[in-house]
Amino acid sequence: MYHVTVIDDQSATTPAAFSAHSSGFRRQILVNRATGSPHMTLTVDSLDEGGHIDAVLHSFEASLYVLSGTLAVTTLGKTSELGPDHCIVLPLATTYTMRAVDGPVKWLQMEAPAELDDGRRQDTFFTGDTLVQTTPDIPDMRDPRNRNAVRFDGDSMDLRRLSGGSDVAAPTVSPSMATALLAYSGIAVKMLIDQQMGAQLHTMFMVDYQPTAIAHPHDHPFEEAYVFVEGEVHALVDGELMVLHPGDVLWAGVGADHGFENRSSGLVRWIEVQAPAPPPRHSYRFSREWEHLAEKLTEGK
Numbered sequence: 001m002y003h004v005t006v007i008d009d010q011s012a013t014t015p016a017a018f019s020a021h022s023s024g025f026r027r028q029i030l031v032n033r034a035t036g037s038p039h040m041t042l043t044v045d046s047l048d049e050g051g052h053i054d055a056v057l058h059s060f061e062a063s064l065y066v067l068s069g070t071l072a073v074t075t076l077g078k079t080s081e082l083g084p085d086h087c088i089v090l091p092l093a094t095t096y097t098m099r100a101v102d103g104p105v106k107w108l109q110m111e112a113p114a115e116l117d118d119g120r121r122q123d124t125f126f127t128g129d130t131l132v133q134t135t136p137d138i139p140d141m142r143d144p145r146n147r148n149a150v151r152f153d154g155d156s157m158d159l160r161r162l163s164g165g166s167d168v169a170a171p172t173v174s175p176s177m178a179t180a181l182l183a184y185s186g187i188a189v190k191m192l193i194d195q196q197m198g199a200q201l202h203t204m205f206m207v208d209y210q211p212t213a214i215a216h217p218h219d220h221p222f223e224e225a226y227v228f229v230e231g232e233v234h235a236l237v238d239g240e241l242m243v244l245h246p247g248d249v250l251w252a253g254v255g256a257d258h259g260f261e262n263r264s265s266g267l268v269r270w271i272e273v274q275a276p277a278p279p280p281r282h283s284y285r286f287s288r289e290w291e292h293l294a295e296k297l298t299e300g301k
Helices: 287-300
Strands: 002-006 022-031 041-058 061-068 071-075 078-082 086-090 096-100 105-112 124-126 149-151 181-184 187-193 203-209 214-219 223-230 233-237 240-244 248-252 258-261 268-275
Touching: 002 022, 022 223, 022 248, 041 061, 061 071, 071 086, 078 086, 086 187, 105 268, 214 287, 233 248
Parallel strands: none
Antiparallel strands: 002 248, 022 041, 041 096, 041 105, 041 124, 061 086, 061 105, 071 078, 071 096, 086 149, 181 187, 187 203, 203 268, 214 258, 223 248, 223 268, 233 240, 233 258
């Protein structure tokens, strides 16, 4: 099972639960239970200039990726000022507030598991707390006190730049296996949100496809969603060929066979999320490997 949609500001509305507890807040649902996903709710959210969300907590885990503008998030005793390409994890049952800083702000929000819609159970709770608004702090990626925020740096996907040593004073993420770039077959993957950042139920990362890069058809024991932000990619999903562009969103459910190929001369980039978090082994099931086994067994007979 899969689902394709397009980011469209005109279809964003204020969720009923937030109507009395926010100002200037709107949300477009990209993936949720109604689209077939029990494991994730993926949305594009926005606040108008001066907008805010009152103190709230959830029975699900969430993370944010700021697309434009500046968002102030107060949680865990501090206020983080998040600009474009900043991410933050909001652990399950953790109270937070949000407000727009110096203009409107838009962000991608991932929640795991999916929000409840059965009418029997509540998963969002406005606490009435007045959280102390500390002086906004732009997250410092090298500060060991930083527990739940990260900033995506496009240069971190450049293998030519990473082939050399780093300056000890460079204001970037401290190099380690936890922040390393995974690169293979013209594909680069940069992890943003995972257990290292406090997320237990989902992941979020950036993916680059260089020209000619290809991922052959495969599936997973978890759900994935792809928010395309640059370039044009050809995808084969459950046997259907499609071409995806910036603003398109693809969700692939458990067992949905999918593969991607960059047939252009430019870069392809997308933000990818997974839920539940992948297991330590057997995350990928490549069709061609099992077809190869079938051929070997047939030849053996």
